[in-house]
Amino acid sequence: MASTPFGERETRGFRAGDGPPLVAAWCHSAPADPITPDRFRTLVLLDGNFDPEGLRVAVAGGRVLGAAYAVRRLTPAHGTDLESELGWIPFFFVDPAARGQGLGRLLLTDALDWLREHGRTTVDFSSYTPHYILPGLDAAAYPEAARLLDSLGFRTRYEAAAMDRSLVGHRMPDAVARRRDELTAQGYRFGTPADDDLVELIALAGNRFTPDWARAIRECLAGGAPPDRIVVAREPGGRLAGWAMHGAYESALERFGPFGVLEEARGTGLGKVLLHLVLARMRARGAHGAWFLWTGARSPAGHLYRAAGFTTTRVFRVLRREAAR
Numbered sequence: 001m002a003s004t005p006f007g008e009r010e011t012r013g014f015r016a017g018d019g020p021p022l023v024a025a026w027c028h029s030a031p032a033d034p035i036t037p038d039r040f041r042t043l044v045l046l047d048g049n050f051d052p053e054g055l056r057v058a059v060a061g062g063r064v065l066g067a068a069y070a071v072r073r074l075t076p077a078h079g080t081d082l083e084s085e086l087g088w089i090p091f092f093f094v095d096p097a098a099r100g101q102g103l104g105r106l107l108l109t110d111a112l113d114w115l116r117e118h119g120r121t122t123v124d125f126s127s128y129t130p131h132y133i134l135p136g137l138d139a140a141a142y143p144e145a146a147r148l149l150d151s152l153g154f155r156t157r158y159e160a161a162a163m164d165r166s167l168v169g170h171r172m173p174d175a176v177a178r179r180r181d182e183l184t185a186q187g188y189r190f191g192t193p194a195d196d197d198l199v200e201l202i203a204l205a206g207n208r209f210t211p212d213w214a215r216a217i218r219e220c221l222a223g224g225a226p227p228d229r230i231v232v233a234r235e236p237g238g239r240l241a242g243w244a245m246h247g248a249y250e251s252a253l254e255r256f257g258p259f260g261v262l263e264e265a266r267g268t269g270l271g272k273v274l275l276h277l278v279l280a281r282m283r284a285r286g287a288h289g290a291w292f293l294w295t296g297a298r299s300p301a302g303h304l305y306r307a308a309g310f311t312t313t314r315v316f317r318v319l320r321r322e323a324a325r
Helices: 020-029 037-045 103-117 143-151 174-185 197-208 210-220 271-285 300-307
Strands: 002-006 007-013 055-060 064-070 085-092 122-125 155-166 189-191 229-233 240-246 257-261 290-293 310-324
Touching: 002 300, 007 103, 020 037, 020 064, 020 240, 055 103, 064 103, 085 103, 103 143, 122 240, 155 300, 174 189, 189 271, 197 229, 197 240, 210 257, 210 290, 229 271, 240 271, 257 271, 257 290, 271 300, 290 300, 290 310
Parallel strands: 085 122
Antiparallel strands: 002 007, 007 055, 055 064, 064 085, 122 310, 155 290, 155 310, 189 229, 229 240, 240 257
16 A cells, blocks of 8 residues: 555455446546446446456545556457457546556556456457447547556557548538449449348358447347448349448447448449438438547548548557567
8 A cells, every 4th residue: 555645545456336436536537538327337347348356446545546447358259269368458547636646557557467367468458349438549638648558568559540520411412322323223222221131231240340340230229229220232133232320339329330341342332322321311310410439540441431521530549568478
């Protein structure tokens, strides 16, 4: 233990009763990315991989001063792979009044030690699925955290761009509408998937893109979301070639994605058509904007989004720390 202006400080695992003060401390410490008790419950406490000892909490004088969350797979994301050498730190924070005393370093070191004790030699910040809070570190919003993670050996793997666009006055551009009509005349079909189509859609998302997208589609619909949040595209021969949707994550109406077009079908205009068809549906449901958290800024998808009026609002660094071997 060490002394602080709040009294004797200790770090320990999560205990019953920590939730409300932890959420309050989080919102005070990271006002750009607040969380609610129900989101904390869903994304952390009810996660199948949650281990109370992995959520390291700093307390002093009965007050929560910070936390760092370490998690490793207890249940596979898909198949049987527990990714036994990989761990994650989805978030950490320190109360502004307690900064400058080494508390952030202590919490992160505690979290890294816990992961190492469980055989995790590679640690990512913070691209954990299924319940990541943010894709990575927003160094512009949290420069102190960036310096601390760098000093602990975390290095940037790649960057993820979050984008937004207003939907006020949205209409499908004439060029995209013409391409939709041309593709339809060629035998392509666009529409809401029927129940039986969902089997093929989920398989396409999981096998050709990422299993996490398949999970998101499945959980969204199983949770009661209407199928018309999804638009699928079929080629003239009947093969499912792509889809776009919104509201898949945490039932957020204005959150776009996931969105995918088969690589061999790209360059046909399918992506532009699907994107604008879903934006039109979002506007019809009353959405005033569309946003998402994660795309490659220089990727083909990133160029497509910018051409559709999206602008980058935040950039996240996906970080990794490799333990010395």
